[in-house]
Amino acid sequence: MFDNIKILYHQGKQFIPDTANAKVPGIFRGRPVISTEKVNEKELLELCPVDAISVNPVSIDLGKCTFCGECAMRFPKKIKFTTDYKISTNERERLIVKEGDDRAIEVNPETVREEIHRVFGRSLKLRQISAGGDNSCEWELGAANNVQFDMSRFGIEFVASPRHADGIVITGPITENMAIPVQICYDAVPEPKIIVLAGTDAISGGIHADSPAVDRSFLDKYHIDLYIPGNPTHPLTIINGLVDLTRKRKK
Amino acid sequence: MMNYLSIKNNQTVLLSEIPELVYNEFLSLNTGFLEGTPARHCVNYFGYQNKNGLKLICCIADDSLHEIFISSSLAKTSDKLDSFSAINLNFEKFEREIHENFGLGYTNHPWLKPVRFSQNRADLSKTIANYPFFAIDSDELHEVAVGPIHAGVIEPGHFRFICNGEQILHLEIQLGFQHRGIERQFLEKKKLSQLTTLAESITGDTVVGHTTAFSQVWESLCGIKVDRDIEYARTLALEMERMAIHTGDLSAVCTDIAYQLGSSVFGRLRTPLINFMQEWGGNRLSKGLIRPGWNKFPFTPELAKRLADVLNIFEPDFDEMNEQLFQLPSALSRFERTGVVSHEDVLSIGTVGMAARMSGLNRDIRTSHPYCLYRELEHEPIIKHHGDVYSRVQIRRKEVKQSMEQVRKLLSNVPDFRTGTLKSGNPKPNAFTLSLVEGWRGEICHCAITGEKGELALYKIKDPSFHNWLALALAVRNNEISDFPICNKSFNLSYSGHDL
Numbered sequence: 187m188f189d190n191i192k193i194l195y196h197q198g199k200q201f202i203p204d205t206a207n208a209k210v211p212g213i214f215r216g217r218p219v220i221s222t223e224k225v226n227e228k229e230l231l232e233l234c235p236v237d238a239i240s241v242n243p244v245s246i247d248l249g250k251c252t253f254c255g256e257c258a259m260r261f262p263k264k265i266k267f268t269t270d271y272k273i274s275t276n277e278r279e280r281l282i283v284k285e286g287d288d289r290a291i292e293v294n295p296e297t298v299r300e301e302i303h304r305v306f307g308r309s310l311k312l313r314q315i316s317a318g319g320d321n322s323c324e325w326e327l328g329a330a331n332n333v334q335f336d337m338s339r340f341g342i343e344f345v346a347s348p349r350h351a352d353g354i355v356i357t358g359p360i361t362e363n364m365a366i367p368v369q370i371c372y373d374a375v376p377e378p379k380i381i382v383l384a385g386t387d388a389i390s391g392g393i394h395a396d397s398p399a400v401d402r403s404f405l406d407k408y409h410i411d412l413y414i415p416g417n418p419t420h421p422l423t424i425i426n427g428l429v430d431l432t433r434k435r436k437k
Numbered sequence: 438m439m440n441y442l443s444i445k446n447n448q449t450v451l452l453s454e455i456p457e458l459v460y461n462e463f464l465s466l467n468t469g470f471l472e473g474t475p476a477r478h479c480v481n482y483f484g485y486q487n488k489n490g491l492k493l494i495c496c497i498a499d500d501s502l503h504e505i506f507i508s509s510s511l512a513k514t515s516d517k518l519d520s521f522s523a524i525n526l527n528f529e530k531f532e533r534e535i536h537e538n539f540g541l542g543y544t545n546h547p548w549l550k551p552v553r554f555s556q557n558r559a560d561l562s563k564t565i566a567n568y569p570f571f572a573i574d575s576d577e578l579h580e581v582a583v584g585p586i587h588a589g590v591i592e593p594g595h596f597r598f599i600c601n602g603e604q605i606l607h608l609e610i611q612l613g614f615q616h617r618g619i620e621r622q623f624l625e626k627k628k629l630s631q632l633t634t635l636a637e638s639i640t641g642d643t644v645v646g647h648t649t650a651f652s653q654v655w656e657s658l659c660g661i662k663v664d665r666d667i668e669y670a671r672t673l674a675l676e677m678e679r680m681a682i683h684t685g686d687l688s689a690v691c692t693d694i695a696y697q698l699g700s701s702v703f704g705r706l707r708t709p710l711i712n713f714m715q716e717w718g719g720n721r722l723s724k725g726l727i728r729p730g731w732n733k734f735p736f737t738p739e740l741a742k743r744l745a746d747v748l749n750i751f752e753p754d755f756d757e758m759n760e761q762l763f764q765l766p767s768a769l770s771r772f773e774r775t776g777v778v779s780h781e782d783v784l785s786i787g788t789v790g791m792a793a794r795m796s797g798l799n800r801d802i803r804t805s806h807p808y809c810l811y812r813e814l815e816h817e818p819i820i821k822h823h824g825d826v827y828s829r830v831q832i833r834r835k836e837v838k839q840s841m842e843q844v845r846k847l848l849s850n851v852p853d854f855r856t857g858t859l860k861s862g863n864p865k866p867n868a869f870t871l872s873l874v875e876g877w878r879g880e881i882c883h884c885a886i887t888g889e890k891g892e893l894a895l896y897k898i899k900d901p902s903f904h905n906w907l908a909l910a911l912a913v914r915n916n917e918i919s920d921f922p923i924c925n926k927s928f929n930l931s932y933s934g935h936d937l
Binding site for chain 1: 554555565566585590591613619621630635641642685702708712715720722724725753758933
């Protein structure tokens with residue numbers, strides 16, 4: 187008993203009080219900023235392993251980016267990855283960061299489905315489906331609910347059955363072998379329900395986008411409510427994305 | 438002339454140097470290698486189509502000689518051959534994979550079932566929805582089906598239990614749901630950055646392990662000799678990965694015995710370790726850190742000081758929590774004699790890494806086929822003998838401490854680094870390379886074969902889970918089904934690494 191209290195005392199304060207403004211340690215690669223400086227565009231395009239970079243204007247699609255940071259290392263005056271982890275959004279095109287654009291990436295409450303705020307504004311239960319995910323985003327989704335990030339303080343939790351869920355969170359590029367289970371799981375969630383894509387693989391297929399073992403047809407059928415980019419997604423990106431999706435009010 | 442070729446870890450040889458035997462000789466050579474010799478085990482056995490037919494290549498590692506014996510044979514996919522597995526179960530899954538991918542038949546394989554329903558399998562009429570489960574026709578027994586999607590936030594796989602009341606008689610594990618076609622993508626993608634990204638995505642919990650294996654294969658094929666600073670960074674990152682995952686798994690084991698304090702404390706203790714990886718390379722799970730021929734994020738003396746501080750703060754909290762956990766009767770009663778796999782069983786099915794060392798089988802690539810800086814670290818594997826959850830949990834605890842010691846040894850001598858030096862080259866044509874790395878789960882094996890122009894003609898990946906899933910199925914026999922989660926977490930095997 188006293189030993190347990192001692193252990194508890196030794197942990198100190200672990201939780202992050204303000205998940206929207208906490209600083210992440212080190213050289214975390216979050217939202218990139220692209221300057222208007224001229225660079226060798228052919229070389230820039232060649233650097234990217236997943237064709238996340240486009241030119242005219244130069245832009246990076248965070249739905250495809252693996253955040254390896256090699257473009258920024260080669261062209262440090264052109265591309266800089268900031269530590270801004272708030273990069274989740276409900277609009278796919280907002281994930282494309284263009285040169286000269288230093289705006290925050292945000293959930294736009296004007297385009298969030300009307301019932302989400304009303305029904306899920308105080309409590310959101312999610313079913314996680316790993317569909318070819320490599321267990322990195324899965325680790326981070328789990329970490330989002332550890333004692334430090336403590337996502338459940340916002341009433342957001344993962345549940346063990348689609349029948350208890352308000353939506354699904356997909357990780358991974360959706361393999362052919364998981365295509366049917368994904369559909370069955372989604373169908374089992376009662377209406378109204380949301381779909382969240384977590385991580386580069388889920389949003390665009392990532393490095394596996396053109397693999398014949400991947401079947402992404404499920405995503406063509408439904409509206410995606412939230413994109414949480416990252417490779418893997420950072421717990422703070424996950425928490426801020428889900429909180430903003432369900433609570434941010436229209437102006 | 439020798440009927441096999443003996444190579445060292447990370448050695449490149451010409452494909453033509455590997456002796457090609459008639460199948461019966463190939464069979465008796467390789468099964469003979471393993472007979473009565475626990476120091477030898479099959480690290481890879483695979484087939485690929487060349488212009489003459491289906492080439493089979495078998496790689497047997499000898500841990501006491503520190504060598505790997507390579508031999509080959511030529512078959513036709515329409516053949517029906519005697520199986521290695523009928524003599525030694527070490528080969529069981531490799532033969533199933535060859536059968537699944539190419540349709541090669543076996544006359545006497547004991548369990549010729551699908552492995553992962555790969556996209557390029559020989560028989561497309563076999564689909565993941567109709568896996569042929571073992572069944573018992575009985576009114577007294579019942580079956581429990583779990584998955585593919587699990588209750589927690591983990592990867593998919595299907596578990597089919599046959600139970601007598603609460604007691605598990607048999608478990609069959611069906612995998613393949615995570616199959617992304619990684620080996621095929623290795624041949625289709627041409628940029629080195631793409632191949633490295635693929636290696637990082639084999640399994641996201643062993644990014645350093647798999648990317649180090651790929652880097653070693655690539656450097657060996659291209660004849661690149663890397664500097665000490667690169668080997669240093671890899672050794673350090675491998676041990677950090679081991680510490681972080683073992684700590685996280687101790688948390689998971691505590692969760693499954695409903696021990697809230699251990700679950701929370703170990704869970705939060707993992708954070709400073711992976712946050713340090715973010716300080717070093719910008720990513721908590723080390724993606725983007727390891728690159729062939731390139732020290733992308735040099736390990737500076739400032740980082741060394743920082744890491745020493747992180748470990749000094751981590752260690753007393755880690756020790757205190759362990760002391761409490763390991764004297765708690767309610768925890769020990771769940772760990773001890775639960776999920777036992779005997780020494781005979783781990784030897785016969787050929788488990789690797791922690792799943793071998795838990796039951797007195799000394800398998801650790803860091804000692805047996807050293808790479809990076811492991812030769813000078815003089816690593817001594819931690820061996821336990823009971824093969825139960827308790828042994829696996831003890832190994833986690835002790836390996837965290839051991840890795841910490843190794844990391845501190847490394848920190849006392851940080852090498853100079855050369856920024857920006859990127860060594861590149863072209864892979865040697867018609868060559869074969871094999872790389873072994875001890876990831877936190879155990880032995881990772883990557884093999885590559887190049888074609889006429891040095892292009893990759895084959896890339897074979899073997900995650901330790903490929904061997905170890907069967908150990909989990911054996912571990913739960915005669916246990917209560919309520920002990921399945923804790924057995925599962927004590928192994929924590931990879932789905933994506935198995936399914937590729």
